[in-house]
Each structure stands twice: as structure tokens, then as C-alpha cells.
Amino acid sequence: MIKDIFNKKKQVWAQPNKSIVNTKVPDSMWIKCTGCKKAVYRKKIEDNLMVCPHCSYHMRLSAAERIRIIVDAGTFERFDFEDVVCSDPLNFPGYKEKLEQYSNTTGLRDAVVCGTGKICGHKAVICVMDSNFLMGSMGYVVGECITRSVEYATENSLPIIIFTASGGARMQEGIISLMQMAKISGALAKHNESGLLYLTVITDPTTGGVTASFAMLGDIIMAERGALIGFAGKRVIEQTIKQKLPPNFQSAEFMASHGFVDLVCERDKMKNLIGRILTIHGGGKHE
């Protein structure tokens, strides 16, 4: 059944088909906004790129939906990487079943979708993480798929754009998850030496080992408005310092004010802004 989804990938990823979005959410007429807690008419928020019409809260997107709103229609070609499969290095009880369960609910093989596509006419390698899949955590499959995508970009002189959304390293794979941080960073070092553009787009939420590796390595780091960005979890910090953190702590705006993000961007302006950045970089290759 999962196989079917991937065989039909071209169709699935190329069409602006809302039914594949947020498959976990039952089809009800109303959605409760995470920001203002108001009930919003589903159609209204969908037509508004999943941004609340009342408070402008940016709801989380699935990878498919992100691709639909950012990548030029019909241009996204997904990398298969079919040989990349989870080895369950700790033989962690229940992990394989959990992966299967998430595959079924999200239609994804793991927490990232990679491929090539055009944005405002510029070709780029694009990786989009999906926090619906085990909190977007990074294990071997995510690490290997992103690494291969970076290598593809280096070999083909293409810019790479990574949309991050992750709770960090995947605990169930233990130390192997940690090694992915170094592996991806190494591949990005080579891409960097080749004079190619790496654009990071940080989306909600991005924490832990993803923040402490590729999320912070972009030539340009863009963050979606309101996104949570941090290294340590808020609760861990509160336990350490024994006081409550201010509400905007670790927000995209907080990170920008501390100098760690170049641009904070609203969802409806994101595609255009990425397009302009790609234009300035001559499509990516620095001549």
C-alpha cells in the first residue's frame, strides 16, 4: 500500500491536491487555530496557506503542502532513494512498528521529502522535512536522504534549499542519529567549497540536533514567522534555570534579534523571496 503511494509519486507531488495534506486530521469543516484558539472555517484557512485569518498564526505544513505552495506547479521530481532503509541499529522495541504506523498515516517513508524542482523558474535541489512523521526526527534515513541530496546538488552545480522541521535527533536510533549531524555537515562543507548556494528555511519547530547542524549552516538562513528555533527544549532550560522563559524565547523573531537568522518571512511572501534570492545568485552557481 505504501509502495503504491510512492509509485504514483509524480501525480501525488505535482498536483495541488489538498486531500493529501494533513491526512491525520479528520475532514471537519472547522479547524481550531493553535494561536488564538478560535474555530476557523477550514476552507478559509486552507485558502490562506494555513495561516489564521484572525491572528496570522502560521499553522504547521506537511512536506507535500510546503512543496505545493513553494515549488512551481508540476516541476517537483522526487528522489527515490529506495535503497535507503532504516536498519534499527538498537533493535529498539516497537520502533519498526512505529515507523510503519507513521508511514501509513502520513504517506511518507520517513520525515523528509527530497527532490529537484523549480522555484520562480530557478532549478534547485529541495529537501522538506515533515514534523508529522515522528516529530520530524532525524535518523539514518533522513540523514542519508539529505546527504545524497546535497551531494547531488554539488555534482550538478545546483543550489540546495532545506526546509527544516524537526524535534532533533531520533532517539530510537541512538548514536547513529548523532552521526547524521556530522555526515550532513560534511556534505554541506563540500557544497560550500564548490561555491554553491545553500539556503536554509527554518519552519516550526526546529530544535536539537537539526538546529545544531544543517539548520544553522545556510549561506542565508530564512525563518518562517513564529517558528520555534532552538537547541535545548524549553522545559529542559526551565528546569536548569528554575524560572519561566519569556513567551517569545526561541522564536524566529528572537533568533533574528540575536543575529542567527537573516530573514523572518511570512508564508505568503516566502516563494517570491526565495525566487529573488535565487535570481541574485544566478540560479545558484556563483560565477
Added chain:
Amino acid sequence: MNNKSLSAWDRVMLARSIERPTSIFYITNVFDDFIELHGDRCFGDDASIIGGIGLLNGKPVTVIAEEKGRTVEEKTKRNFGSPHPEGYRKALRLMKQAEKFRRPIICFVDTQGAFCGMGAEERGQGEAIARNLREMMDLTVPVIAIIIGEGGSGGALAIAVANKVLMLENAVYSILSPEGFSAILWKDSSRAQEAAEVMKMTAEDLLKLNVIEEIISEPAGGAHLDKEAIAEAVKNCILSSLAQYEGKSPEEIAEERYQRFRKF
């Protein structure tokens, strides 16, 4: 007591033991000379990472070391070995300096993890670690990392992107502490002992996973029971590891490190 019979949790306890030699001991007993250098040239000097230059059997090296401290006073000064971003930035500054002067880099890893606090976040803990991962990958001098106690997550990896990773027999290296691991996956931090057994965090497990290259045997019962022997063993292991890089080109050294991590 034979070390082989120790459980993973026994080793966690040994790795955290107040008796266990920390980085300062090795710096003092392995190198002929050592001059500590300070500061990240940006914000401050983080005492949880010691950095400096020295001589190893007469040859210049750069040393980077996470230091937990042994006394209460020193532990406070060293922030219990949990670095802030400025510690990682100092480490990177000194590693780049080592590259300029073609000195090998020796890193001693001993931390529960990078510090989780407000200042650390404000000053970019994630960015500091990320930059080290990428920049260390490119270094054209040999980097040898030795995990001497606890290797805690990204806070350890940030100074362990090495050509060779050596590990003391009773040291541990993991994605998270067993307490944190069991709290996250089982919602029960009291199952830490059980977690330690499944996490594959011991030197023996990590050798099988190719996460480390070599195990440095400890005296029966732990490194603290024969300090002279352990200093000698660590020194010999560093020397034999470094010997493998004689005659290798800078590009070969960097590429070897990249391939080492690419295989994961």
C-alpha cells in the same frame, strides 16, 4: 574485578565517578609542555573547555579538552563540563590556528552535553556546534579525539569530528544521557539503567558500530585505580594514531575524515 563483567550502567557510573581522572590529569601527564590559551575573541572564555598548545614527545600539538572539574569549587567554575557556545568557538579558533601551523589536534571529550540555558540559546548554542561540525570536517591536519568519560550528544560531537576516535574502556558515548533517553522514550526517567543497556553506549558496542576506532584498556576496576598506567596507555595510543598520518597530504587527511563520517 575484571572490566569485562561490567554492565553498561556500571560504566555510566564509573564514567561519572568523582574519582575518575578528568582532562586536566591527561593534559598534565601526557604532554611535555602545555600552555593554555583563552577566549573566543567574541564574547568570553569558557572554562568548561580548555584549549592550548603543547608538546607531545617533543612535537607541537594543539589540545582541546572538556573539563568537568573534580572539586565542588572547580565544578562550578567549569560548569560541570557543559560548554557554552563561546567554548565551542574558542575550540574552533584554536583548531584553525593549529591548521595554520600544521599541528595535529588532540581532543579530550568529557561532557554530559552542551549547556542548556538562556544565555547559551541567546548566543547560539546550535550555531556554534553546527559550525564546528562543518569546519572540523575540512581541517587538513590530523584530529584525534579521545572519549575519556562521558561523551554526551552534540556537545561531545562538536569536538569529536576526528580522523580517529579513541575511547577509554569504561567511557560512554551516546545521543543523550540514559536518564534523558528513558524520560523521552518511556516517559520514565527512573528506567535509566535499563536505557543504558539498550543504547549501545559502551566502547565495545561503539567499536562494533564503527563509531570509534580503538578501545584503550583501563586498569581493572577503572582508570582511577592506576593513573600512571592509564596516562601511559593514552599517550601511546595517541602516538600510534598520529604516526599513521606521517607523509599524508593535507587533502588526504581531510578526505579520510569526511569518508569516516560519510559511511554512517
